[in-house]
Amino acid sequence: MTQYEFLEVLSEVSAGYSWSYVDNRLLGLSYRGKTRGKTFNPVTAVANSLGLGVFPANKRGTERAARALGITQELASAVYSQSNRGHAQIVRGKMLDVIS
Numbered sequence: 001m002t003q004y005e006f007l008e009v010l011s012e013v014s015a016g017y018s019w020s021y022v023d024n025r026l027l028g029l030s031y032r033g034k035t036r037g038k039t040f041n042p043v044t045a046v047a048n049s050l051g052l053g054v055f056p057a058n059k060r061g062t063e064r065a066a067r068a069l070g071i072t073q074e075l076a077s078a079v080y081s082q083s084n085r086g087h088a089q090i091v092r093g094k095m096l097d098v099i100s
Helices: 003-017 041-047 058-069 073-080 086-099
Strands: 015-021 027-031
Touching: 003 015, 003 041, 003 086, 015 073, 027 041, 027 086, 041 073, 041 086, 058 073
Parallel strands: none
Antiparallel strands: 015 027
């Protein structure tokens, strides 16, 4: 899955989550289905919505969800990163545009 495909799927599934942006982290609270009340980041939310499993919104869970989705570890790291520079900042900006 490419970054473009990831963002497309994220835009389709973002309505099922209540998103918040705190400390350079984008987190969504699920309010539908079996995962109601659980916290997801964009990578784990996409994996969950595609039926690949429920992964925790921590670094290890994000990496496992990225492997299940077939996205690069660099993209997964950029999603989880709290850095405000480089690739992480660009990816976060695109994700914020997609969910709003």
